Amino acid sequence: MKLSAQRLFAIARKEAMQLRRDPRSLAMGFIVPAAMILFFGYVISFDVKDIKLGVLDQDLTPRSRELVEAFQGSGWFRVTERLTRDAEVAPLLDRARVRMVVTIPSGFQAELAAGRPAPVQALVDGADANTASIALNYANSIVLAYSARAALGMQDIRPPIVVQGRVWYNETLTSSNMIVPGLIAIVMMVIAAQLTALTIAREWERGTMEQLAATPVHSAEVVLGKLLPYLVIGLIDMLAVVLIGMFVFGVPLRGNPVLLFAMATLFLIGSLGLGIWISAAIKSQLLATQTAMQATFLPSNMLSGFMYDIGNMPILLQAISHAVPARYFINVTRGIFLKGVGIPVLWAQGLAMIAFATIGLTLAVRSFRKEIE
Amino acid sequence: MNRGRLWQLIRKEFRQTLRDPRAARMMFISPVLQVLIFGFVVNTDVRHVRTIVFDRDATTESRALVAALTAADYFRVEANANTPADVVRALDHGDAVLGVEIPRGFSADLASGREASVQLLVDGSSANTANVALGYATQIISRFGLREGARVAARASTTPLPAGVDFRSRAWYNPNLKSQVYNVPGVIATVMFMMCLLLTSLAVVREREIGTLEQLMVSPLKPTELILGKTLPVVFIALVDLFLVTATALLLFDIPLRGNFALLLVAAIGYILAGLGIGLWISTVSKTQQEAFMSMFLFFLPAMFLSGFMFPIDAMPPAFQTLTLFNPMRHFLIVVRSIFLRGGGWDVLQGEIVTLYVMGAVVLLFAASRFRKTTA
Numbered sequence: 001m002k003l004s005a006q007r008l009f010a011i012a013r014k015e016a017m018q019l020r021r022d023p024r025s026l027a028m029g030f031i032v033p034a035a036m037i038l039f040f041g042y043v044i045s046f047d048v049k050d051i052k053l054g055v056l057d058q059d060l061t062p063r064s065r066e067l068v069e070a071f072q073g074s075g076w077f078r079v080t081e082r083l084t085r086d087a088e089v090a091p092l093l094d095r096a097r098v099r100m101v102v103t104i105p106s107g108f109q110a111e112l113a114a115g116r117p118a119p120v121q122a123l124v125d126g127a128d129a130n131t132a133s134i135a136l137n138y139a140n141s142i143v144l145a146y147s148a149r150a151a152l153g154m155q156d157i158r159p160p161i162v163v164q165g166r167v168w169y170n171e172t173l174t175s176s177n178m179i180v181p182g183l184i185a186i187v188m189m190v191i192a193a194q195l196t197a198l199t200i201a202r203e204w205e206r207g208t209m210e211q212l213a214a215t216p217v218h219s220a221e222v223v224l225g226k227l228l229p230y231l232v233i234g235l236i237d238m239l240a241v242v243l244i245g246m247f248v249f250g251v252p253l254r255g256n257p258v259l260l261f262a263m264a265t266l267f268l269i270g271s272l273g274l275g276i277w278i279s280a281a282i283k284s285q286l287l288a289t290q291t292a293m294q295a296t297f298l299p300s301n302m303l304s305g306f307m308y309d310i311g312n313m314p315i316l317l318q319a320i321s322h323a324v325p326a327r328y329f330i331n332v333t334r335g336i337f338l339k340g341v342g343i344p345v346l347w348a349q350g351l352a353m354i355a356f357a358t359i360g361l362t363l364a365v366r367s368f369r370k371e372i373e
Numbered sequence: 374m375n376r377g378r379l380w381q382l383i384r385k386e387f388r389q390t391l392r393d394p395r396a397a398r399m400m401f402i403s404p405v406l407q408v409l410i411f412g413f414v415v416n417t418d419v420r421h422v423r424t425i426v427f428d429r430d431a432t433t434e435s436r437a438l439v440a441a442l443t444a445a446d447y448f449r450v451e452a453n454a455n456t457p458a459d460v461v462r463a464l465d466h467g468d469a470v471l472g473v474e475i476p477r478g479f480s481a482d483l484a485s486g487r488e489a490s491v492q493l494l495v496d497g498s499s500a501n502t503a504n505v506a507l508g509y510a511t512q513i514i515s516r517f518g519l520r521e522g523a524r525v526a527a528r529a530s531t532t533p534l535p536a537g538v539d540f541r542s543r544a545w546y547n548p549n550l551k552s553q554v555y556n557v558p559g560v561i562a563t564v565m566f567m568m569c570l571l572l573t574s575l576a577v578v579r580e581r582e583i584g585t586l587e588q589l590m591v592s593p594l595k596p597t598e599l600i601l602g603k604t605l606p607v608v609f610i611a612l613v614d615l616f617l618v619t620a621t622a623l624l625l626f627d628i629p630l631r632g633n634f635a636l637l638l639v640a641a642i643g644y645i646l647a648g649l650g651i652g653l654w655i656s657t658v659s660k661t662q663q664e665a666f667m668s669m670f671l672f673f674l675p676a677m678f679l680s681g682f683m684f685p686i687d688a689m690p691p692a693f694q695t696l697t698l699f700n701p702m703r704h705f706l707i708v709v710r711s712i713f714l715r716g717g718g719w720d721v722l723q724g725e726i727v728t729l730y731v732m733g734a735v736v737l738l739f740a741a742s743r744f745r746k747t748t749a
Contacts, residue, residue: 024667032671039678045688067538093545094715096707117539126544127714129418129552131685136542137508144512147537148519161483161518162490163511168464170497178498198663286662290399293670302414307683309502312420314413331467338498341465 007217011225015199019229029195033187033237034244040183041176041249048134054081054098056089061109063150067120070146071102076138093125100124100135112150169338177252180245181333182306185326187241188264189271189300190293192234196275197285197292199226200368204283223364227272234268235261245337254340260333263346266353267329271296273360280367300326328352374598382594382602386576390606400572404564404614408621411556415683418552419505420446425469427454434480434521438491441517442473447509460494470496471506483521546714554629557622558713559682562706564618565611565641569648570655570673572607574665577656577744596745604649611645612638622713631716640708640726646733647701653740657747676702701732 019026053071057064071077081098083089089101103121111118122139126132170177203209212222238261245251253260275292282288302308303317304326310318321327328349335341335349343350391397424442428435442448451469454460463469472494482489493510497503547554580586589599615638622628651672659665678684679693680702686694697703704725711717719726 024664028667028671035675039675043678043689043693044684048685048688050687094711094717095721096711096715112538117537119539119541122540122542124542124544126547126550127710128555128685129547129550130555131687132544132547133418133550134505134508136544137505137512139542140540141508141512141515143538143540144515144519147540150537161514161521162488163493163514164490165493165495165507165511167495167497167503167507170503181498286666289663289666294403298410302410308415309419311423312418317413334498335467339465345465 003218003221008221008225008228011217011222012228015226016229018202019195025195025198029191029233030237033191033241036187037180037183037241037244038248040179041245044179045175048131048138049076050078051076051100051131051135051138052080052098053077054083054089054092054101055079056083056086056101056103058106059104059108060106063109063112064104067104067108067143067146068102070142071139074138074142076135076142089123093123096125096127098125099131100139102139118150176245176249177338178334180241180249180251181337182304182330184238184241184245184264184333185267185304185329186300186306188234188238188268188329189296189326191237192230192268192271193275193278193292193296194289195230195233196226196272197279197288199230200276200279201283201285201288205285219368220365223273223276223361223368226276227269227364230272230275231265231268234272235265238264238268251337253337255336256342259342259346260336263329263332263336263350263353266357267325267332270325270353270356270358270360273357273362273364276364277360277367280364299324303327304330306330325352325356328356374595375593378594379598379602382598383605386602386606389579390572390576390610400568400610401613401617404560404568404618405621407564408557408560408618408625411560412553412622412626415552415556418550419502419509421449422447422471422502422506422509423451423469424448424471424473425452425454425460425463426450427457427460427472427474429477430475430479432480434483435475438475438479438514438517439473442510442513445513447506447513464494464496467496470502471510473510483518484525486522486525489518553626554714555710557626557628558709559706560622561615561618561709562644562680562702563677563682564614565644565705566648566676566702567673568611568614569607569645570652570669571666572610573604573649573652574655574659574669575662576603576607577653578659578662578665581656582661597741600653600741600744604653607649607652608642608645611648612641615641628713630713632712632718634712636719636722636726637709637712640705640712640722640729643726643729643733644701644705647729647736650733650736650738650740653737653744657740657743676700679703680706682706699732701729704728704732 055068055071057068068079072079077100081092083092083101086103089103092098092101101123103123105119105121108118108120120143122136124132124136124139200209203212217225242253242257242260246253274295278292278295279288282291300306303310303313303321303324305321306326310321310327313321332346332349332353335346339345390400426439428439439450443450448471452459452463454463454472457474460469460472460474464472472492474492474494476490476492479489479491491514493507495503495507495510544550577586580589594602619630619634623630652669655665655668655672659668679686679689679697679700681697682702686697686703689697708717708722708725708729711722715721
């Protein structure tokens with residue numbers, strides 16, 4: 001039987017109609033991406049500033065006050081507690097009232113003046129390791145700068161080496177510039193697999209699968225026809241997320257938008273195919289949704305480099321991450337958005353997208369053919 | 374209330390829930406899996422940052438600077454560039470995150486006391502890593518500069534240079550600053566919440582979908598017995614998960630448990646009550662299991678994001694920080710982390726625990742009254 005565009009569109013129309021009657025799924029398709037992008041854009045931030053600091057100044061001299069002032073004036077720390085006794089330190093940290101306590105022992109100014117090493121201690125709440133190491137980092141540079149000034153008699157000295165740090169692609173180190181392009185990949189994959197996971201399972205649950213099998217349609221027509229409405233939803237989502245990213249959060253789109261959408265279409269086809277395959281294999285809407293969620297949400301969130309650096313993972317998980325399609329698509333979105341690179345840099349990821357789309361479609365068509373026979 | 378009837382219903386619930394091997398897998402294997410994922414994957418430590426070095430000076434001093442950069446495990450030199458274009462290419466392709474350029478004349482400037490300069494280029498598309506890496510690199514290079522500068526100054530003058538501040542820092546509760554120690558206990562909170570929400574709502578909606586809810590209605594079961602029969606098995610499963618996650622955390626990841634486990638159990642009961650209430654409430658607004666699952670998900674996701682589980686609450690906008698106060702997961706996470714890492718006791722945690730019980734009671738009573746109305 002030859003593929004017919006007319007039959008394909010008839011299936012697509014039926015699927016679209018069914019989808020329209022299922023408001024909760026439809027809401028899932030539009031509200032979840034919008035909510036996720038607004039939420040991640042506004043609420044999530046990895047910027048560490050205004051760290052709550054406790055100070056135990058036992059020296060109470062001009063020099064020790066200058067050091068405290070250096071912490072306060074840095075913008076990274078906010079002195080929220082001033083202590084008078086050693087015994088007050090532990091309860092503050094135990095109750096997580098401050099992140100760090102800096103102790104300046106008595107004799108600080110005298111030691112400095114004598115040219116001997118003047119001890120200063122910092123106790124940091126290490127429970128949240130990430131924030132703690134950033135805080136320590138800041139504290140170190142504050143004390144380092146102060147120490148250099150103090151050693152040379154509080155004159156403003158010229159440091160021997162000037163470090164000129166420049167950040168590329170994301171000059172202001174804004175979290176949303178990093179999150180939004182990555183989020184596009186996550187949202188696409190989750191929504192696509194989630195929505196399609198329902199389609200075949202629904203036919204089975206309602207007993208309409210046999211009817212569909214008895215109608216003179218090619219299995220590829222059924223699969224493609226079922227994909228089409230979801231592909232449209234996915235591309236609308238994509239467009240919305242890109243526009244919100246650009247105009248609400250000011251994420252720059254430096255590369256070629258056409259290339260971005262071409263890659264996104266391939267990625268969507270792959271994810272949709274995966275959803276149909278899961279749906280055909282499981283036959284129950286409930287379990288299909290749950291499986292799709294576990295097969296897409298966790299790996300694309302955790303193993304794609306979206307939030308956590310792949311280079312830090314154990315070797316085995318790094319190897320597994322090569323099988324996560326979102327990993328490649330995130331390289332594509334970040335590359336096109338932030339770095340403005342094109343096919344010369346992204347050709348390998350492009351091949352990965354083509355492979356993913358082909359595998360997804362093949363799995364979908366084959367699983368469907370097998371089910372009917 | 375009749376204890377015999379209640380017991381029969383609980384037995385039936387257990388049998389029905391555990392009969393499906395896939396459900397059992399979800400209840401007991403997925404929590405362990407999540408611990409593994411959060412233990413191994415969620416690693417926010419910035420280590421071994423891929424670095425490309427463009428050393429135009431090629432002297433003993435410039436090599437000493439590169440050695441100082443790589444000494445502490447923070448940076449790993451992946452390649453040496455011969456042209457500026459090499460650095461650009463490495464960053465574009467993502468082969469390197471940091472580019473270090475040491476200009477010609479670096480060592481001569483240092484030796485003569487002129488201002489020497491070093492350029493750092495960092496790939497900002499991963500903002501967190503970029504920020505931390507830039508901080509580390511700047512610090513290491515500045516310290517190197519002060520040391521070298523002091524050497525030069527000492528050679529020029531006869532008196533030794535003053536020593537400056539001797540800064541010592543220590544991290545409490547997690548001395549090696551491993552992110553697992555913070556993240557793994559947190560999994561207890563997400564897993565238990567997910568189970569309470571999902572199992573409770575499905576247990577009720579399943580009956581409605583198959584049409585057996587009417588049968589239960591006409592049976593002599595009282596509404597309270599019905600609610601208890603549906604929720605007690607969930608309490609049991611959630612507690613089993615609590616033990617399971619705790620055991621995995623202690624055995625596999627060496628997470629310390631410094632506080633009192635019994636206190637954790639006490640807090641967990643309050644938390645479970647809140648979870649059951651929300652699950653029951655979801656069951657009253659869902660006709661099919663599919664709908665219940667989706668509603669659960671739409672509720673669970675924001676609750677997780679606004680709990681401080683993955684993203685620090687301190688860094689959120691003030692309005693959202695206030696919103697997190699209504700999230701039971703936030704309060705339970707504080708309890709879990711405090712008991713595991715800080716050895717927190719009743720004196721520290723009473724506020725959170727009481728809040729959990731109040732929330733649990735309010736939500737559960739509200740949901741139960743709604744449940745009576747929709748089923749009656």
